[in-house]
Amino acid sequence: xxxxxxxxxxxxxxxxYLASHRIDAVAARHGREVxxxxxxxxxxxxxxxxxxxxxxxxxxxxxxRDFARTARLLGVPFVLPEDFPFSxxxxxxxxxxxxxxxxxxxKPLARALFDACFAEGRNTGEAEVVGELxxxxxxxxGAVLAGAREPAIKERLKAVTTDAIENRGVFGAPFxxxxxxxxxxxxxxxxxxxxxxxxxx
Amino acid sequence: xxxxxxxxxxxxxxxxYLASHRIDAVAARHGREVxxxxxxxxxxxxxxxxxxxxxxxxxxxxxxRDFARTARLLGVPFVLPEDFPFSxxxxxxxxxxxxxxxxxxxKPLARALFDACFAEGRNTGEAEVVGELxxxxxxxxGAVLAGAREPAIKERLKAVTTDAIENRGVFGAPFxxxxxxxxxxxxxxxxxxxxxxxxxx
Numbered sequence: 001x002x003x004x005x006x007x008x009x010x011x012x013x014x015x016x017y018l019a020s021h022r023i024d025a026v027a028a029r030h031g032r033e034v035x036x037x038x039x040x041x042x043x044x045x046x047x048x049x050x051x052x053x054x055x056x057x058x059x060x061x062x063x064x065r066d067f068a069r070t071a072r073l074l075g076v077p078f079v080l081p082e083d084f085p086f087s088x089x090x091x092x093x094x095x096x097x098x099x100x101x102x103x104x105x106x107k108p109l110a111r112a113l114f115d116a117c118f119a120e121g122r123n124t125g126e127a128e129v130v131g132e133l134x135x136x137x138x139x140x141x142g143a144v145l146a147g148a149r150e151p152a153i154k155e156r157l158k159a160v161t162t163d164a165i166e167n168r169g170v171f172g173a174p175f176x177x178x179x180x181x182x183x184x185x186x187x188x189x190x191x192x193x194x195x196x197x198x199x200x201x
Numbered sequence: 202x203x204x205x206x207x208x209x210x211x212x213x214x215x216x217x218y219l220a221s222h223r224i225d226a227v228a229a230r231h232g233r234e235v236x237x238x239x240x241x242x243x244x245x246x247x248x249x250x251x252x253x254x255x256x257x258x259x260x261x262x263x264x265x266r267d268f269a270r271t272a273r274l275l276g277v278p279f280v281l282p283e284d285f286p287f288s289x290x291x292x293x294x295x296x297x298x299x300x301x302x303x304x305x306x307x308k309p310l311a312r313a314l315f316d317a318c319f320a321e322g323r324n325t326g327e328a329e330v331v332g333e334l335x336x337x338x339x340x341x342x343g344a345v346l347a348g349a350r351e352p353a354i355k356e357r358l359k360a361v362t363t364d365a366i367e368n369r370g371v372f373g374a375p376f377x378x379x380x381x382x383x384x385x386x387x388x389x390x391x392x393x394x395x396x397x398x399x400x401x402x
Contacts (some may be wrong), residue, residue, distance in 0.1 A: 057250055057372070058248065059373070063369060069392075070392075073392065169259050171259035182266070186268070188388075190391075191271075201270075
């Protein structure tokens with residue numbers, strides 16, 4: 001089997017949430033796996049000279065409309081949490097701890113985090129919400145939250161983020177690599193699909 | 202026949218160039234016309250708090266790759282002019298003068314401007330290039346360039362741009378309205394197509 005598709009995202013990205021509902025199916029059609037790689041958009045925005053979409057005049061209002069409209073088209077529920085945007089540092093660290101200690105639960109936790117945030121409007125920046133969702137997918141909430149505070153786990157998230165920016169040219173989310181080819185945005189998934197089918201054009 | 206689809210763009214927008222090769226065919230499938238509305242991205246960026254894509258760190262490099270890759274997928278030639286980005290003020294004014302004085306030549310002139318820029322890499326910010334292209338589509342180059350300097354024409358471009366920002370929420374290009382519904386980006390043309398087919402979702 002070829003290398004997995006890389007899926008870089010922040011748990012607070014609405015378009016990454018939409019992509020989270022499609023990417024594994026797209027990959028599976030071509031016999032591929034997906035490596036989910038949460039990162040922190042804060043440092044990414046800093047280097048890229050950008051900020052959260054909803055903070056921009058005009059573009060912010062349009063984005064809110066487009067999130068919901070695109071979600072409806074995909075048949076996926078969508079709500080923007082009241083206190084959006086927030087930092088999902090604990091969520092991202094919890095993901096990496098889970099990946100190292102209970103790998104089968106890592107993607108279910110990630111999906112639970114995305115859905116709690118953008119289907120239910122919950123604030124997944126809060127540690128207690130992360131703990132509750134960890135419990136709901138069969139993890140020990142206390143162990144996950146303690147794990148998210150381990151220096152090695154904090155270091156891992158930092159390293160993924162730094163590598164994404166410095167070595168991979170990642171400037172937003174979601175961001176995909178298919179055999180090294182970069183694709184930005186949930187609206188590039190049709191191109192990702194075709195790239196996988198054809199090997200490029 | 203229903204209202205035309207509105208197509209807002211700047212002649213210096215690579216994604217608007219890509220859209221210019223698709224939008225009329227998409228509209229025609231649904232028995233619709235397209236009203237082409239050049240505007241100036243400079244004032245738009247100022248209000249929106251953004252800047253030309255290629256000026257952003259990381260995003261700039263990705264954009265250059267994505268322009269070319271998406272163009273190949275669409276079967277459209279693409280080259281980024283050496284002195285990109287430049288102001289296409291004269292081009293936009295020439296379009297409106299033509300629309301008022303030789304309406305059948307307005308879209309041919311617009312297509313010639315887009316293609317000269319992004320298929321041939323020419324600087325369509327230069328008045329002599331605008332004049333030459335006007336001549337090539339059967340207009341009197343001198344009349345078009347003189348027309349582009351008329352106060353009423355200058356005013357019209359300014360009014361379109363101000364109205365787009367203040368009343369329509371336009372923050373980038375290309376930007377489409379289908380019966381009032383806003384769509385931003387050439388990668389929303391599939392949604393535009395579906396909106397026209399279904400009346401919304």
